[in-house]
Amino acid sequence: MKVLVPVKRVIDYNVKVRVKADGSGVDLANVKMSMNPFDEIAVEEAIRLKEAGKASEVIVVSIGVKQSQETLRTALAMGADRAILVTAAEDVHTDIEPLAVAKILAAVVKEEEPGLVICGKQAIDNDLNATGQMLAALTGFAQATNANNLEVEEGSATVAREVDGGLQTIKVTLPAIVTTDLRLNEPRYASLPNIMKAKKKPLDEKTPEDFGVDVAPRLEVVTTAEPAERAAGVMVGSVDELVAKLKETGAL
Amino acid sequence: MAVLLLAEITDGSLAMDATAKTVAAASKLGDVTVLAVGATAKDAAGEAATIEGVSKVLVAEDAIYGHRLAEPTAALIVSLAGDYSHIVAPATTDAKNILPRVAALLDVMVLTDVTGVVDGDTFERPIYAGNAIQTVKSKDATKVITFRTSTFDAAATGGSAALEDIAAAENPGLSEWVSDKVAESDRPELTSAKIVVSGGRGVGSEEDFKIIEALADKLGAAVGASRAAVDSGFAPNDWQVGQTGKVVAPELYIACGISGAIQHLAGMKDSKVIVAINKDEEAPIFQVADYGLVADIFEAVPEMTGKV
Numbered sequence: 001m002k003v004l005v006p007v008k009r010v011i012d013y014n015v016k017v018r019v020k021a022d023g024s025g026v027d028l029a030n031v032k033m034s035m036n037p038f039d040e041i042a043v044e045e046a047i048r049l050k051e052a053g054k055a056s057e058v059i060v061v062s063i064g065v066k067q068s069q070e071t072l073r074t075a076l077a078m079g080a081d082r083a084i085l086v087t088a089a090e091d092v093h094t095d096i097e098p099l100a101v102a103k104i105l106a107a108v109v110k111e112e113e114p115g116l117v118i119c120g121k122q123a124i125d126n127d128l129n130a131t132g133q134m135l136a137a138l139t140g141f142a143q144a145t146n147a148n149n150l151e152v153e154e155g156s157a158t159v160a161r162e163v164d165g166g167l168q169t170i171k172v173t174l175p176a177i178v179t180t181d182l183r184l185n186e187p188r189y190a191s192l193p194n195i196m197k198a199k200k201k202p203l204d205e206k207t208p209e210d211f212g213v214d215v216a217p218r219l220e221v222v223t224t225a226e227p228a229e230r231a232a233g234v235m236v237g238s239v240d241e242l243v244a245k246l247k248e249t250g251a252l
Numbered sequence: 253m254a255v256l257l258l259a260e261i262t263d264g265s266l267a268m269d270a271t272a273k274t275v276a277a278a279s280k281l282g283d284v285t286v287l288a289v290g291a292t293a294k295d296a297a298g299e300a301a302t303i304e305g306v307s308k309v310l311v312a313e314d315a316i317y318g319h320r321l322a323e324p325t326a327a328l329i330v331s332l333a334g335d336y337s338h339i340v341a342p343a344t345t346d347a348k349n350i351l352p353r354v355a356a357l358l359d360v361m362v363l364t365d366v367t368g369v370v371d372g373d374t375f376e377r378p379i380y381a382g383n384a385i386q387t388v389k390s391k392d393a394t395k396v397i398t399f400r401t402s403t404f405d406a407a408a409t410g411g412s413a414a415l416e417d418i419a420a421a422e423n424p425g426l427s428e429w430v431s432d433k434v435a436e437s438d439r440p441e442l443t444s445a446k447i448v449v450s451g452g453r454g455v456g457s458e459e460d461f462k463i464i465e466a467l468a469d470k471l472g473a474a475v476g477a478s479r480a481a482v483d484s485g486f487a488p489n490d491w492q493v494g495q496t497g498k499v500v501a502p503e504l505y506i507a508c509g510i511s512g513a514i515q516h517l518a519g520m521k522d523s524k525v526i527v528a529i530n531k532d533e534e535a536p537i538f539q540v541a542d543y544g545l546v547a548d549i550f551e552a553v554p555e556m557t558g559k560v
């Protein structure tokens with residue numbers, strides 16, 4: 001069984017985000033970019049399935065600017081077998097919407113026929129939490145989002161999901177789409193020899209046109225603004241003072 | 253314009269707070285029809301019918317909807333979609349599972365965690381862990397939206413909309429429910445509580461989380477946690493507050509032994525009053541706190557429990 005893992009190049013989670021003064025978006029020029037953390041968890045899970053003999057091949061795919069190649073190389077260095085780069089944007093500030101991404105992925109699924117697709121549950125840039133569910137819709141596959149644990153069996157997978165009330169376990173028919181939550185695993189770091197080896201692994205280059213997909217956005221960004229600032233607070237010297245202040249202001 | 257609103261129903265009971273807040277947000281868009289789906293949904297539908305601003309409640313009661321699996325519920329919504337300009341729900345884990353699937357089946361984009369309604373096509377939503385607020389205008393025929401409930405006030409009750417039974421749609425039959433692991437608790441629900449007391453890595457162990465819980469119980473509060481506390485096994489996953497956990501905006505949020513990473517702040521910085529207790533005076537949490545106390549939580553938290 002092949003496992004397909006989509007990975008997205010996003011601003012590194014440690015970088016302080018700056019909104020551009022003209023309101024056109026967030027400044028991504030010369031900032032550190034990394035693999036979306038949830039996608040790292042997805043790559044790790046796929047590699048573990050291969051190591052456990054449950055997957056035959058791990059294919060990673062990225063849709064975005066051509067620099068997404070670096071993200072794919074990182075996934076290859078972690079242990080993925082081959083990569084597909086779909087260059088769909090020229091400017092790093094162009095975010096391809098989940099619907100278009102899901103359409104391209106659905107076309108890749110048709111070609112590659114994976115038994116399982118593991119996506120991150122959300123990208124930490126647009127915070128949409130949508131691509132996996134949309135891909136499931138377009139392929140007609142089952143979906144198990146927010147995976148905390150994944151067991152792959154013959155023809156099905158059992159997934160424990162992180163939900164508002166706690167954990168829900170469901171069984172999905174394969175092929176299926178699974179999206180990762182934070183506690184599914186701890187991704188490995190790529191070793192230097194593996195980073196070197198990854199440079200020789202196959203990387204196929206494609207465009208949205210190759211799949212007949214129109215990536216024109218459905219949402220027009222009107223403006224991007226800084227969130228409201230909180231008024232400065234005060235430091236208190238003791239629990240007594242804290243409780244007194246809270247009572248004074250009616251918070252308690 | 254007509255809005256179809258997926259009510260938040262778990263095991264037959266309505267999450268009134270989340271549903272009523274979504275009704276308030278949706279009322280700005282048009283006439284609101286609530287969809288109550290479940291193995292049992294009648295009682296929940298009856299309750300939803302009392303929310304002001306609801307004009308009708310559709311009830312789809314069938315065993316296939318027993319556990320809010322995404323595929324059958326999405327298929328049902330798609331079968332009804334033709335009559336509506338907007339399909340909306342609260343941004344819960346259930347709705348976030350279902351609505352993007354609905355959107356793709358309708359060949360439209362989804363707007364998740366929407367915090368503001370500008371007009372019928374234009375909406376505000378936070379991006380980058382709440383470090384920017386984006387205003388987007390949708391060009392799609394049907395708008396599919398989840399609303400972040402913490403930013404809307406609940407619609408009042410007192411209405412009496414009519415109920416209408418509808419037939420189940422076809423079940424794609426792709427997944428089946430196995431089990432739920434839900435902790436029973438008498439505490440208020442995290443996302444609607446007036447007060448939240450949260451613990452972080454600084455709490456140190458599951459055992460020591462009891463000092464956080466004791467303060468919460470004294471205040472009638474819900475308990476929250478940082479990702480580090482959940483990852484370390486001190487607290488269950490459904491307590492996580494943040495960018496990728498729950499978003500809360502209580503009257504009072506008390507952060508104990510939490511450093512204040514942006515991913516945590518994303519889930520609580522709209523709280524009315526924020527208190528931070530941390531032994532490191534440099535901790536970034538103090539930058540968003542209204543009242544900061546540099547102290548060891550093992551002394552300050554039990555002391556506070558005794559004094560409130």
Ligand SMILES: Cc1cc2nc3c(=O)[nH]c(=O)nc-3n(C[C@H](O)[C@H](O)[C@H](O)COP(=O)(O)OP(=O)(O)OC[C@H]3O[C@@H](n4cnc5c(N)ncnc54)[C@H](O)[C@@H]3O)c2cc1C
Pocket residue numbers: 013037038124451452453454455477478479480481492493494495496497498508509510511512513514515516519529530531532535547548549550
């Ligand atoms: C993709 C992604 C998603 C994430 N999503 C979330 C999310 O949704 N929610 C979230 O919370 N985090 C999230 N994080 C993690 C986030 O970046 C931080 O790592 C996390 O919030 C840190 O938790 P913490 O403050 O408890 O731990 P730490 O940063 O380790 O801070 C512990 C604090 O406790 C203090 N302390 C220790 N002992 C004591 C004591 N005895 N008395 C008083 N103070 C003490 C220390 O001074 C320190 O400030 C996410 C990260 C990533 C990459």
